[in-house]
Amino acid sequence: MAESESGTVDLEIIVQGTQEGKKQELRLWLRMLSTTKLVSQEVRRRLRNEFGATLPQFDLMAQLYRERDGLRLGELSKRTMVTNGNVTGLVERLETDGLVLRETPDGDRRVTVAKLTKKGEELFGAMAAAHEGWLRDMMADVDPAIVTELWKDIGEVKSSVNNHLSGAD
Amino acid sequence: MAESESGTVDLEIIVQGTQEGKKQELRLWLRMLSTTKLVSQEVRRRLRNEFGATLPQFDLMAQLYRERDGLRLGELSKRTMVTNGNVTGLVERLETDGLVLRETPDGDRRVTVAKLTKKGEELFGAMAAAHEGWLRDMMADVDPAIVTELWKDIGEVKSSVNNHLSGAD
DNA sequence: CGTAAACCTTTGACATTTGAAATATTGCTC
DNA sequence: GAGCAATATTTCAAATGTCAAAGGTTTACG
Numbered sequence: 369m370a371e372s373e374s375g376t377v378d379l380e381i382i383v384q385g386t387q388e389g390k391k392q393e394l395r396l397w398l399r400m401l402s403t404t405k406l407v408s409q410e411v412r413r414r415l416r417n418e419f420g421a422t423l424p425q426f427d428l429m430a431q432l433y434r435e436r437d438g439l440r441l442g443e444l445s446k447r448t449m450v451t452n453g454n455v456t457g458l459v460e461r462l463e464t465d466g467l468v469l470r471e472t473p474d475g476d477r478r479v480t481v482a483k484l485t486k487k488g489e490e491l492f493g494a495m496a497a498a499h500e501g502w503l504r505d506m507m508a509d510v511d512p513a514i515v516t517e518l519w520k521d522i523g524e525v526k527s528s529v530n531n532h533l534s535g536a537d
Numbered sequence: 538m539a540e541s542e543s544g545t546v547d548l549e550i551i552v553q554g555t556q557e558g559k560k561q562e563l564r565l566w567l568r569m570l571s572t573t574k575l576v577s578q579e580v581r582r583r584l585r586n587e588f589g590a591t592l593p594q595f596d597l598m599a600q601l602y603r604e605r606d607g608l609r610l611g612e613l614s615k616r617t618m619v620t621n622g623n624v625t626g627l628v629e630r631l632e633t634d635g636l637v638l639r640e641t642p643d644g645d646r647r648v649t650v651a652k653l654t655k656k657g658e659e660l661f662g663a664m665a666a667a668h669e670g671w672l673r674d675m676m677a678d679v680d681p682a683i684v685t686e687l688w689k690d691i692g693e694v695k696s697s698v699n700n701h702l703s704g705a706d
Numbered sequence: 707c708g709t710a711a712a713c714c715t716t717t718g719a720c721a722t723t724t725g726a727a728a729t730a731t732t733g734c735t736c
Numbered sequence: 737g738a739g740c741a742a743t744a745t746t747t748c749a750a751a752t753g754t755c756a757a758a759g760g761t762t763t764a765c766g
Contacts, residue, residue, distance in 0.1 A: 393679075393684055397576065401573060409618070449574045449575075504563075505701050506697060507694060507697050532677060
């Protein structure tokens with residue numbers, strides 16, 4: 369009888385003692401991280417239970433759903449923020465399941481284009497609708513005005529981070 | 538004709554057409570997720586380049602750093618939001634590197650307690666200081682007032698999510 | 707006591723992840 | 737055309753991640 373392995377405690381508690389006025393950015397980051405993990409775990413659990421799919425698969429299929437002509441693997445890699453090598457295996461498994469198919473265009477044989485199959489489109493359609501509902505449910509207690517403002521402000525964070533990256537963009 | 542793709546394409550672009558009072562929560566979630574991924578990748582890269590450590594290792598050591606008497610693996614699992622099985626391997630590798638040690642208390646032989654070694658404390662101290670600086674740098678362009686407000690508002694999101702989980706908790 | 711329930715960790719099978727190196731193909735240059 | 741840089745994907749090793757099941761230990765109860 370496996371009980372849930374994830375408890376209620378999380379790392380937020382650990383940094384409770386962080387003084388005011390200092391380390392605000394670190395505090396924000398830890399809260400963003402823990403919240404994102406929390407939502408991801410919930411989405412993952414529901415995807416698994418209701419559709420037998422994984423989160424990375426869902427993300428990848430989301431991109432293909434919007435580009436019915438398919439996407440090159442490199443493009444998929446950028447959009448999902450997943451490394452090239454990872455996309456290969458991901459697409460491979462989806463192809464095995466008959467959700468995605470790969471083809472090489474005549475023009476350039478270096479390229480592999482992935483696109484959703486009929487089966488893939490149908491499955492993703494159902495998942496996307498459910499997914500949107502899950503998010504709405506999870507954030508049900510948050511004032512819509514705050515949701516909108518958060519979207520805007522996090523945009524500023526993202527923008528700032530993008531301007532201060534050390535490696536390649 | 539291939540367009541330039543040198544920029545930073547990400548999934549945000551894909552949902553641009555989603556506005557109009559609907560799906561705000563989904564839009565917020567996608568932005569949170571992409572921003573978190575972006576920061577995580579940057580932190581991971583710097584941890585690797587400057588300290589030869591991984592992000593999960595850093596997270597785990599952070600917990601042990603605050604509990605000098607050590608933590609049971611189950612407690613570590615909850616705090617890091619990492620599954621039990623995963624903690625086992627993580628601690629194993631850190632022990633191999635001499636950063637962490639495991640011991641079983643006399644009272645209860647079911648339990649394994651992990652704690653930082655001297656070497657582990659020293660390394661983590663250096664990493665934590667650097668880590669805090671990285672975060673401050675990355676968020677340098679964000680108004681401190683917004684940082685504080687984001688922390689508060691994301692707290693509401695987290696709270697709402699916690700109240701609408703399907704699984705355990 | 708003796709056994710079942712509860713607890714804690716480990717193990718196992720797989721999927722995902724990164725980073726780097728290896729492959730393959732194209733396009734450019736001489 | 738031969739050589740080479742640039743492009744695109746795959747492969748590889750090691751680490752992380754989930755979940756489920758199995759392993760010991762302890763506790764509680766009849």
